[in-house]
Amino acid sequence: MKKKSKNTIIGLFVALALIFGGGEILNSTTDTKVTYNETSGQTIQNENVEKEESTQTVNNSEDNLKVHFIDVGQGDSIFIELPNDEVMLIDAGESSEEEKVYNYITNLGYNNIDYVVGTHPHTDHIGGLEYIINNINVENIYMPKAVSTSKTFESLLNTITNKNLKVKVAKANVNIISSDNLNVFIIAPNSESYSNLNNYSAVIKINYYNNSFLFLGDDEVLSEEEITSDVGADVIKVGHHGSDSSSSLEFLNKVKPKYAIISVGANNQYNHPYDSIISRYEIIGAQVYRTDLNGTIVATSDGTNINITKEK
Ligand SMILES: [Zn+2]
Incomplete structure (x- = not known):
């Protein structure tokens, strides 16, 4: 990577401070480079956001939870139709996949x-987000308090600012939806700073009646070990594209998934997913699906049963 000038980096931190700002609680962090207002995800308000008139008419009338693991090659993008008729997008792949993700969502009618x-902030996760935010009305955005000096990340922050959105901090114990039978919440990251950007990855858990879904970004074993919440899940979006940096046996024995979904590109330069990790999931009894072999994978839960369909 080319070295950034000091001014560029200072500029980025100022941008971050503006974007994450607005909370009532001022915490100084152990990271001496960045200090900005921090607040939990629940308390930041988008007061000045001009909402576009929503013409959304899609009605998930069957009360199903429908999770689309979109095939974006080497990267992650998961679109979720919630049973309360709201929708969520976790990551949007590389920027080269932005139109595919956009078309997928709009073809569903959203x-x-x-x-x-x-x-x-790695490009295989946030690369397509700028395009999505510019072309689809976004109500809320969650990101961990992690810093990257990549052009992709800086550009995404600028777009978020231009759209008058405020980032809500993604970290453990932030609830996104809390209701009797549907709960969407964040269970990682659990620390303030990591040496490896992967470990900042937000981990999302969805509980819907008797079914649970667990979405790991690129979390590595360190982050897995820090999670104190119940990680038991029927479906896991496997951490870090099936690398052996993640998916410790100890962790998998807690999750006990029935289905493991690996989002990964064919013939990628990292040799993801590792055979040893696929075996590990199979040994604990999970059925493994991979976007490189199966294309886009859709998991549908009615609250009791989960049905998996795949593109190929
Ligand atoms: Zn990744």
Whole structure:
């Protein structure tokens, strides 16, 4: 990577301070480079956001939870139709996949996204988000308090600012939806700072009646070990594209998934997913699906049963 000038980096921190700002609680962090207002996800308000008139007419009338693991090659993008008729997008792949993600969402009939999560600032997760935010009305955006000096990340922050959105901090114990039978919440990251950007990845848990889904970004074993919430889930979006940096046996024994979805590109330069990790999931009894082999994968829950369909 080319070295950034000091001014560029200072500029980025100022931008971050503006975007994450607005909370009542001022915490100084252990990271001496960045200090800005921090607040939990629940308390930041988008008071000055001019909402576009929503013409969304899609009605998920069957009360199903429908999770689309979109095939974006080497990267992650998961679109979720919630049973309360709201929708969520976790990541949007590389920027080369932005139109595919956009078309996928709009072909389902949506022109509004209630919740966007950028799990962490790597381009295979946030690369397509700028285009999505520019072309689909986004109500709420969650990202971990992680810093990257990549052009993609800086440009995304500028877009968020231009749209008058405020980033809600994604970290453990932030509730996105709390109701009797549907709960969407964040269970990681649990620390303020990590040496590896992957470990900042937001981990999302969805509980719907008797079914649970667990969405790991690129979290590695360190983050897995820090999670104190119940991670038991029927479906897991496997961490870090099936690398052995993640998916410790200890963690998988807690999750006990029936289905493991790996979002990964064919013939990628990282040799993801590792055979040893696929075996690990199979040994604990999970059925493994991969976007490189199966294309887009859709998991539908009625609250009791989960049905998986795949493109190929
Ligand atoms: Zn990744």
